[in-house]
Amino acid sequence: MHLARRLPLPVLxxxxxxxxxxxxxxxxxxxxxxxxxxxNALAQGRRPxxxxxxxxxxxxxxxxxxxxYRGKVVVLNYWASxxxxxxxxxxxxxxxxxxxxxxxxxxxxxxVLDLTSDARAFIRKLHxxxxxxxxxxxxxxxxLGISGYPETVVLxxxxxxxxxxxxxxxxxxxxxxxxxxxxxxx
Amino acid sequence: MSRxxxxxxxVLAVTGPAAPALAAGCPKTSxxxxxxxxxxxxxxxxxxxxxxxxAQRERAFITRMIGHCRSKDxxxxxxxxxxxxxxxxxxKASGFRLAAYxxxxxxxVAAAAAIGLVAxxxxxxxxxxxxxxxxxxxxxxxxxxxxxxxAELERYRQ
Numbered sequence: 001m002h003l004a005r006r007l008p009l010p011v012l013x014x015x016x017x018x019x020x021x022x023x024x025x026x027x028x029x030x031x032x033x034x035x036x037x038x039x040n041a042l043a044q045g046r047r048p049x050x051x052x053x054x055x056x057x058x059x060x061x062x063x064x065x066x067x068x069y070r071g072k073v074v075v076l077n078y079w080a081s082x083x084x085x086x087x088x089x090x091x092x093x094x095x096x097x098x099x100x101x102x103x104x105x106x107x108x109x110x111x112v113l114d115l116t117s118d119a120r121a122f123i124r125k126l127h128x129x130x131x132x133x134x135x136x137x138x139x140x141x142x143x144l145g146i147s148g149y150p151e152t153v154v155l156x157x158x159x160x161x162x163x164x165x166x167x168x169x170x171x172x173x174x175x176x177x178x179x180x181x182x183x184x185x186x
Numbered sequence: 187m188s189r190x191x192x193x194x195x196x197v198l199a200v201t202g203p204a205a206p207a208l209a210a211g212c213p214k215t216s217x218x219x220x221x222x223x224x225x226x227x228x229x230x231x232x233x234x235x236x237x238x239x240x241a242q243r244e245r246a247f248i249t250r251m252i253g254h255c256r257s258k259d260x261x262x263x264x265x266x267x268x269x270x271x272x273x274x275x276x277x278k279a280s281g282f283r284l285a286a287y288x289x290x291x292x293x294x295v296a297a298a299a300a301i302g303l304v305a306x307x308x309x310x311x312x313x314x315x316x317x318x319x320x321x322x323x324x325x326x327x328x329x330x331x332x333x334x335x336x337a338e339l340e341r342y343r344q
Contacts, residue, residue: 010300017296024285082239113227113240115247115268137270138227149228 038145038164047160050153051143058111058119058132066159073105073181074155075174078141080114081122083149089168090126096174097130103182104157106130112138112149154178157186213257220248220258223275224265232275244269 007015041048053066066074077093079086097107107130111119116134123132135141144153147166154163154177163177218234226236226244233241247268251261265273 008303010303013296013300017293021289021293024289080240082243084239113269115243118243136268137272139270 036145038161042161042164047156047162050155050159050161051140053140053143055110055133055135055140058109058116058123058134064108064131064133066155069106069108069155070159071104071157071186073100073157073178075100075105075107075169075178076110076144076153076155077107077150077169078110078112078135078146078152079150080112081118082114085168086150087122087126089150089170090122090128092169092171092174094126094128094130096178100178100182105178105182108133110135110140112136112141154181156181157184212255215252215256215258215261217245217248217252220252220261221245223258224248224262224273225275227269227273244273 038048050066054063055065056063066076075093075096077089079090081087093107093109100106109128109130109132111132112135114134114136119132119134122128141147144161145164146153150168152165152169153161154165156162162181163173165173165177221234222232224233224244225231226233226238226241228238228240229236233244244265247265248261251264256264262274
């Protein structure tokens with residue numbers, strides 16, 4: 001109160017202005033998410049819970065939530081039709097879908113920052129049968145700390161993040177990350 | 187064969203003049219104009235500055251829309267339907283995005299107010315100083331002069 005009386009008005013206005021700008025900056029930084037936090041948690045052997053994600057299906061119909069897949073091992077693959085490595089890894093993911101779908105697991109594709117028509121053509125061309133969701137503006141990526149394409153997050157049966165692959169997946173990664181989880185109970 | 191040619195001639199005669207008329211009716215939307223108003227979402231820069239694969243797809247989509255005679259607003263609406271509102275270079279003036287318009291405006295107003303206040307105070311100070319220069323305090327009277335003056339005044343009082 002005394003300080004406010006002593007300070008001249010322009011200085012007060014400047015302080016309030018700078019404070020507001022700093023607040024905006026802090027909000028921007030905090031809302032941009034941090035992928036490193038997830039990497040660190042996984043490196044320490046922890047399994048952080050996956051964020052609540054609700055996305056529309058690429059082929060229309062009711063939106064799907066990650067919670068719908070609770071009890072299953074989920075391989076959540078972020079891809080886009082314009083991403084060349086995504087095209088290369090997709091057949092492997094399709095093979096793994098056939099391999100794990102009867103064992104309580106599922107590959108789920110999330111098409112990001114893509115044109116619907118291009119994404120559908122991609123799926124048709126590569127004969128992909130696993131469920132596909134659509135994140136048109138990439139907002140769920142931030143929650144998972146995903147920063148590139150493709151990236152894959154593996155969830156255990158309790159909906160916790162158990163593994164993360166930045167870049168295209170390969171057979172050894174899927175064996176290492178998925179097979180032990182299939183043996184776990186929910 | 188000649189019938190087919192005749193049919194083709196008839197079709198061209200009917201649609202030929204219509205095509206330029208249709209093109210003339212198209213809204214004047216150009217790719218460079220659109221590129222400055224939408225973003226490449228992967229790169230985080232306006233489309234005009236981007237060359238990423240996603241940007242190329244976006245560009246091809248806009249070109250297709252222009253070819254379909256869509257106006258700038260219609261193309262923007264299509265892009266928002268495909269990529270969400272973040273695709274627009276200028277955000278909508280609602281919710282937190284309103285800050286993009288309010289913060290610069292309020293900052294400018296606050297800066298103008300601060301400059302005005304400083305200017306008013308400075309001019310007041312200058313005025314006070316100038317008064318001080320125009321009307322300096324007179325030096326004290328010399329006691330001898332004072333006594334002499336008093337004596338002369340006494341003479342008049344009598």
